[in-house]
Amino acid sequence: MSKMLTKEDLAKYPFLDQSAAFIAGYNLTLSDLTAPAYSGVVDRAVERVRRSIEGGAGAATLNLGDTETEILSYPLALALVYASGARWLVNRFATSEAKRCEELLKMEAAPKLAEIAKSSFGWKVDLEDLRLEWERLTFRLGLADYLEVAPQFHSPSWKLTNKYVDKGYVFLDTKDFSRLLAENLKLRIIRKSGEEEAKNFELPAALQPHLSGILGLLEGKKELYEDEFPEGVVDEARPPCIVAIANDLRAGKSLSHMARFAITTFMLNVGESVDGVLKLFSNVADFDEGKARYQVEHIAGMTGSRTKYAPPKCEVLRSFGLCVEPDKLCATVSHPLNYYKRRVRAGPATSAPRGEDGRRGGRKGAQGRHR
Amino acid sequence: MGGGGAGRVHKVVIDEFRNYYSRLPAEQLDVKDFVKREYAMLHFGDQTMVRHLRFDSTSELRRRLVEEAPANVYYSSAYYRDPQADDMNAKGWEGADLIFDIDADHIRTDCKESHDTWACLDCGCRGRGFPPEACPKCGMKKIDTVTWVCEGCLDTAKAEIFKLIDEFMVPDFGVALGEIEICFSGHRGYHLHVLSDSVRGLAGDGRREIADYVRGIGLDPKEHGFRQVPGNGPILGPDMRDGGWRGKIARAIYEFVSGRSQEELRAVVGPVVADTITKSKEKFLQSISDTPPHWGGMRGYSLESLLKIANAAAKEHVCNIDERVTLDVKRLIRQPNSLHGKSALKTAEVSYSDLEHFDPLKDAVAFNSGSIKIYVKEIPRVRIGDCEVGPAKGTEMEVPMAMGLYLICKGAADPRL
Ligand code: SF4
Ligand SMILES: [Zn+2]
Ligand SMILES: [Zn+2]
Numbered sequence: 070m071s072k073m074l075t076k077e078d079l080a081k082y083p084f085l086d087q088s089a090a091f092i093a094g095y096n097l098t099l100s101d102l103t104a105p106a107y108s109g110v111v112d113r114a115v116e117r118v119r120r121s122i123e124g125g126a127g128a129a130t131l132n133l134g135d136t137e138t139e140i141l142s143y144p145l146a147l148a149l150v151y152a153s154g155a156r157w158l159v160n161r162f163a164t165s166e167a168k169r170c171e172e173l174l175k176m177e178a179a180p181k182l183a184e185i186a187k188s189s190f191g192w193k194v195d196l197e198d199l200r201l202e203w204e205r206l207t208f209r210l211g212l213a214d215y216l217e218v219a220p221q222f223h224s225p226s227w228k229l230t231n232k233y234v235d236k237g238y239v240f241l242d243t244k245d246f247s248r249l250l251a252e253n254l255k256l257r258i259i260r261k262s263g264e265e266e267a268k269n270f271e272l273p274a275a276l277q278p279h280l281s282g283i284l285g286l287l288e289g290k291k292e293l294y295e296d297e298f299p300e301g302v303v304d305e306a307r308p309p310c311i312v313a314i315a316n317d318l319r320a321g322k323s324l325s326h327m328a329r330f331a332i333t334t335f336m337l338n339v340g341e342s343v344d345g346v347l348k349l350f351s352n353v354a355d356f357d358e359g360k361a362r363y364q365v366e367h368i369a370g371m372t373g374s375r376t377k378y379a380p381p382k383c384e385v386l387r388s389f390g391l392c393v394e395p396d397k398l399c400a401t402v403s404h405p406l407n408y409y410k411r412r413v414r415a416g417p418a419t420s421a422p423r424g425e426d427g428r429r430g431g432r433k434g435a436q437g438r439h440r
Numbered sequence: 441m442g443g444g445g446a447g448r449v450h451k452v453v454i455d456e457f458r459n460y461y462s463r464l465p466a467e468q469l470d471v472k473d474f475v476k477r478e479y480a481m482l483h484f485g486d487q488t489m490v491r492h493l494r495f496d497s498t499s500e501l502r503r504r505l506v507e508e509a510p511a512n513v514y515y516s517s518a519y520y521r522d523p524q525a526d527d528m529n530a531k532g533w534e535g536a537d538l539i540f541d542i543d544a545d546h547i548r549t550d551c552k553e554s555h556d557t558w559a560c561l562d563c564g565c566r567g568r569g570f571p572p573e574a575c576p577k578c579g580m581k582k583i584d585t586v587t588w589v590c591e592g593c594l595d596t597a598k599a600e601i602f603k604l605i606d607e608f609m610v611p612d613f614g615v616a617l618g619e620i621e622i623c624f625s626g627h628r629g630y631h632l633h634v635l636s637d638s639v640r641g642l643a644g645d646g647r648r649e650i651a652d653y654v655r656g657i658g659l660d661p662k663e664h665g666f667r668q669v670p671g672n673g674p675i676l677g678p679d680m681r682d683g684g685w686r687g688k689i690a691r692a693i694y695e696f697v698s699g700r701s702q703e704e705l706r707a708v709v710g711p712v713v714a715d716t717i718t719k720s721k722e723k724f725l726q727s728i729s730d731t732p733p734h735w736g737g738m739r740g741y742s743l744e745s746l747l748k749i750a751n752a753a754a755k756e757h758v759c760n761i762d763e764r765v766t767l768d769v770k771r772l773i774r775q776p777n778s779l780h781g782k783s784a785l786k787t788a789e790v791s792y793s794d795l796e797h798f799d800p801l802k803d804a805v806a807f808n809s810g811s812i813k814i815y816v817k818e819i820p821r822v823r824i825g826d827c828e829v830g831p832a833k834g835t836e837m838e839v840p841m842a843m844g845l846y847l848i849c850k851g852a853a854d855p856r857l
Contacts, residue, residue, distance in 0.1 A: 201682075202677070202678075212614070213638045213639060213641065216642055216647075216650070217646065220643075228649065228652065228658045229650065230649075230659045231659065231660055231664065232684065233664075233682070233684050235612065237612075240683070
């Protein structure tokens with residue numbers, strides 16, 4: 070164990086390489102953990118997963134009274150999450166673990182944070198103490214490590230252009246550095262779920278009942294967290310802002326950058342193909358297929374970037390004057406995609422006809438949602 | 441794609457390209473981790489690229505070039521486990537060099553007025569210089585261009601590549617000169633390849649951040665410390681010695697205010713503030729270069745005006761790269777020392793120390809002997825090596841081989857045998 074990290078640290082940050090080493094020291098396999106002696110560990114693991122599903126404040130809690138259970142239950146919780154095969158549970162678990170760690174990391178001393186970054190993530194990081202007029206940048210992180218994670222954040226302050234960059238390093242304060250660490254943890258949990266090892270992983274039989282319990286819980290919460298849209302775009306479920314932009318396009322008007330971005334991201338996110346999106350634009354006078362395709366593919370995360378862009382929130386659309394004629398449902402959502410989800414789930418019966426031709430649902434998906 | 445395509449194929453060009461490759465020592469085709477690169481070729485008269493090639497050695501590549509004398513040869517910026525697999529996913533991507541492309545074609549230069557023309561394909565309206573986005577007469581966007589490249593264009597591209605290296609790669613990104621390769625593209629610009637291991641694994645979104653950085657996209661001076669202490673307190677801001685865009689903005693403002701006319705300043709911040717600053721220019725410049733700098737060292741302008749100057753000044757420090765090349769993790773780029781099918785010049789590697797005196801129209805010439813008779817359709821003044829011709833139209837002449845092939849490859853002349 071590293072001199073700097075205590076057993077308590079390993080409990081706080083069970084993702085650390087040192088925690089794995091700690092567990093390895095016990096010479097335990099996952100099946101061993103199912104023995105009655107470890108029932109506390111199993112219970113805690115299940116609790117971790119449950120809490121991440123239920124969400125809310127303190128989704129992932131910490132029990133420092135029993136560091137051993139805390140450390141041992143983490144890989145078991147992860148195993149249950151991967152074994153569920155539910156992509157959104159993986160995301161959910163990763164997000165809540167990241168949030169929990171971020172809160173704790175922010176309070177740590179700089180040398181410990183640097184140690185965690187180096188030893189568990191292999192980051193190239195040094196302690197600096199750069200004092201600027203408004204801030205104090207304590208860390209110096211290698212550019213490549215920064216760029217591995219920071220593009221996940223979309224606020225302008227995370228753009229490399231707006232960072233203090235010098236000789237291959239990005240300078241960061243403790244708050245930003247903790248945030249990056251936590252986000253990297255999240256990315257690792259999610260990425261690992263795509264690896265063969267996690268995909269082919271077989272849960273020990275004794276743990277199956279716990280997995281079933283978790284799956285049952287998932288089923289009950291599905292409505293809340295549904296992030297998979299039905300196949301085929303349900304035109305009738307689009308919110309007024311998107312319908313208005315689509316109508317402008319059909320009329321051949323040329324759009325502001327934000328309007329283009331909004332409709333492109335929206336359509337891609339509800340499952341429209343790149344070609345389908347391009348078709349929307351084909352009436353516009355200055356349409357340049359090659360250029361547009363490149364832009365749409367980029368937004369779809371096909372060229373270069375791995376990230377698929379999400380459409381802007383209502384608040385943003387509003388400030389760009391794109392929120393036109395919001396309806397009743399609009400009053401209850403803060404994101405156009407939520408509007409769409411809700412409408413799709415509600416089916417055509419409750420959705421007031423708002424399209425310019427008053428067409429109602431009936432396409433595949435609108436009804437298929439109801440179980 | 442230059443040099444291939446529908447244009448007429450001339451046997452003399454193919455023969456000369458073949459001669460060039462048979463004279464070329466194979467080791468001049470070497471690139472880092474040669475066997476991990478995908479190769480691609482485009483042949484004269486062809487529209488489609490032959491892709492997914494892999495070579496065991498540079499001599500094997502050279503043999504193929506002699507056999508086929510292609511118009512253009514490319515290799516992948518990416519390193520693959522199986523470069524020859526024809527499904528992109530099966531190739532096994534292992535990383536990629538970071539590439540920057542600077543093309544004079546995309547930069548507005550004054551010389552374009554003297555050598556470029558454009559025509560609207562819809563109404564036939566014509567003009568000279570940098571092509572407009574849309575036809576000024578009918579508003580359509582189908583614009584056909586005839587572009588040439590002159591010393592002025594190439595000097596602008598060179599200045600841009602120096603800026604990229606000296607103001608971004610070395611000071612900000614910490615790239616060592618030993619980790620970069622500079623290439624004249626063989627036609628209108630330069631490529632910079634960054635070969636460091638640290639950038640190899642960068643994904644597309646990380647590369648986009650780098651492209652945005654050198655282009656100054658999303659730059660917000662407020663993020664770099666330009667803020668006012670609440671309660672109408674002093675304006676604080678960056679120091680000229682700071683790293684990254686922070687220091688660049690501070691230096692840019694200094695240059696802008698010291699070097700610009702009052703008129704130009706007025707266009708940015710309006711007459712009142714511009715006049716105030718101009719009147720006490722010395723004092724302004726002095727206080728912003730103090731340690732620590734005083735950005736509100738005198739009365740008569742607001743933080744807002746300062747931000748306007750910052751934005752205008754910063755624009756002049758951005759680097760004009762073609763971002764698509766940089767953010768692509770599997771780009772095909774020109775093979776060093778291969779010929780460019782649109783110019784018959786070679787893609788020439790230049791060391792940083794030679795760059796200043798590098799003359800692409802001379803140092804990238806691949807054919808140094810022989811002459812050829814050509815029929816010239818229409819050309820502006822053109823120089824290749826020490827030979828200058830034009831402007832000329834509808835005339836026959838005998839010129840050195842390099843000049844002849846250049847004009848033929850540009851589609852502005854035909855060989856006369
Ligand atoms: S409230 Fe949101 S979803 Fe509704 S129209 Fe406005 S932006 Fe669109
Ligand atoms: Zn026209
Ligand atoms: Zn020119």
